[in-house]
Amino acid sequence: MTPETYLALLVRAGKLKTAVRHCWLAPERQESVADHSWRMALMALLLEHEPEFAQVDLDRVIRLCLIHDLGEAFTGDIPTFQKDETDRQTEDQVYQKWLATFPEADRKDWQALLAEWDAQNTVEAKVAKALDKLEAVISHNESDITTWLPLEHDLQYTYPEKAVAFSPWLQALKNLVDKWTSKKESRVAGHESRACYCKVKG
Template identity: 30%
Template sequence: MERIVEFILELDKLKGVTRKNRPLGLDRYENSAEHSWQLAMLATSLLAYAAEPIDIDRVVAMLLVHDIGEIDTGDTSVYIEEGLADRKAAELAAVNRIFGKLPPAQAERLLGLWLEFEQGETAEARFAHAADRAMPVLLNLANQGQSWRECGISHARVVERVGPPIQAGCPALWDYLVPRLEHARQQGWFGA
């Protein structure tokens, strides 16, 4: 019990990891804990649109653990590819430290889910990636491109980075987003 409580209290630090998107109607930026919760809800809601049969419980578990390494590393924009290998190595070290607080069997299970998400090879991981890439897009569309404008992210860059993983895991979601992204481009909601 002590190890589980220590782990759960360590996870509380995820609430302090600031991301680039603002929650709707709020002046502050969202945190990674909010992001993970919202992804789990998005994936659950989109289950009928998965590209292939999936175990939604596994997807939700992946989405709840996928950003835990950010407790030590902070959030990194999907649009920044420079230094990616170093950031991924740091995240792996972080999740090993954090999951190491748990009893070994639980640590192994959660690390396995984190690695499955990172590798992106299973149907569940592809669907989880689709949700992870889509949620910031949905927030930006609802916030008139807030983080795209603030961070100088172009329409082409968004389509290039988020299109393939969304289409691979949830093609219907990508079909939904394409005309909305074009509308956003026409409205000037992207950075230069």
């Protein structure tokens, strides 16, 4: 790969830093797709010494985490509850068109990774998919609950459920996140109850 091609690919991939996701990290800061992909990769790295994942190629999982959403450098992010098959096809088409500009060896490597992600027939792809969904609910728990849409209160519990079913360790992580979600919702409910009591009493 020439330096010119290398730089051009990095510049396009850098668009993920400004491709915003639905989640708000702070009052003036929406999460970017790059934020999401980076933490997925970190989540994979941190599994290195967990016995359950000893036979998993975590380097490959990290690769899957880093490239799975790069089509959104062209299309932007569409929340999962709004994304339809046409959106997925459009994203795949522009991604494949971009890959056609890669040197052959790199193109084949990335195409193989994307095919593996789509097929979900390896443990590496399953781990990456589970981390994808878990990272999303963790980010939502970090955000102000007033930014959640009504449907997201249920999605917090159901969104990762099928993806983690194959892994006891990831199920345990989901259960921990679920407890965090419940606590977050309980605090808000308690605050609203106190506010109503004070209003009536006053």
